Amino acid sequence: VGRTFDRVWRGGTLATLSQAAEGLGIVQDGAVACRDGRIAYAGPEADMPLGWDAGEVIDLEGRLVTPGLVDCHTHLVFGGDRSAEFEMRRRGSSYEEIARAGGGIVSTVRATRAADDGELYRTAADRLDRMIADGVTTVEIKSGYGLDVETELRILRVARALGATRPVAVTTTLLGPHALPPEFKADRAAYLRLVTDEMIPRASAEGLADAVDAFLEPIAFSTEEVRQVFEAARARGLPVKLHADQLTASGGAALAADFGALSADHLEWTDEAGVAALAEAGTVAVLLPGAFFSLREDRKPPIEALRRAGVPMAVATDCNPGTSPLVSMQAAMTLAAVQFRLTAEEVIAGATREAARALGREADIGTLDPGKACDLAIWDVEQPAELVYWLGRNSLHVRVWRGR
């Protein structure tokens, strides 16, 4: 451990989320010590090394400290917005009427292709800064609104630029198979070839993608098509994730498990066999209560079955312009607790440790364990349950990213 630290926070309650501990790993009268942006010590202050010294000592005044929040599923970079369409839905327009009026995902694709890099960066940075102010220290950003090689890569470059210029860690995911672009309506196979033979190889060669994702649904892509995409990702050594079983029972969880996916996301229609497959593969179930809320869904993910099978559950915003215009992880956490009946413990673990696992980053972030990045969220609450209970109250006191 050593005795000299850059910074020490003392006098608070820690939720370490350490895998070695029970539950949230609560430590009363806890302290966190940081050196070179890493956690050097986290535990009871009484167990700090004798004669410790630090450049700065900060009194937590009884506040709760958790690992910084990890938003493991967002579509943060896009052109335009869909507020007009949102309003049409309020007035009773159907999804089809909206699509005929030029709305839906295609309208976001059009706006994204038309936006230059500066505009994509600025609008995404605005959303990202709000996430940061909400306690997020790591965020995943998917492409998927370009649907051509250049725009998909452009979105990923903007995501990388956000990570390089904002005080937050960004991981990127190529989501070429998000929807069939209109110009390929007559030739699905040609679009799939574009994804497998150009998008994935180029994103990989240019170091732009940390993972590959797809949307498996009758309205999007089939099992066989997603298999082709996942094979291409595997050939490049890229891990996969999947939008699975959101609107229909389409075998998404089983397919994700089959490829050892980092995560299977949504899961409203996942059955017992799918849950068992996720458990077997160690794939994280990512729950997206913002989309469930915005779409006024009534079919819930099989929480009890996931729990019984021991599938790790994460919670994310799914921030996107169509079905989840949500930029607050704190709100996502409350929505998950209320709508899906997750416990405070499950929600907090789902927004930290399990979300890190869903990104394959569990060795580096997500818990207050020595050696990990010193990413902390210091909350104006004293009890973990309080963090999940408030809705629309930003409970963040201070966020620490890489020790600052």
Ligand SMILES: [Zn+2]
């Ligand atoms: Zn999504």
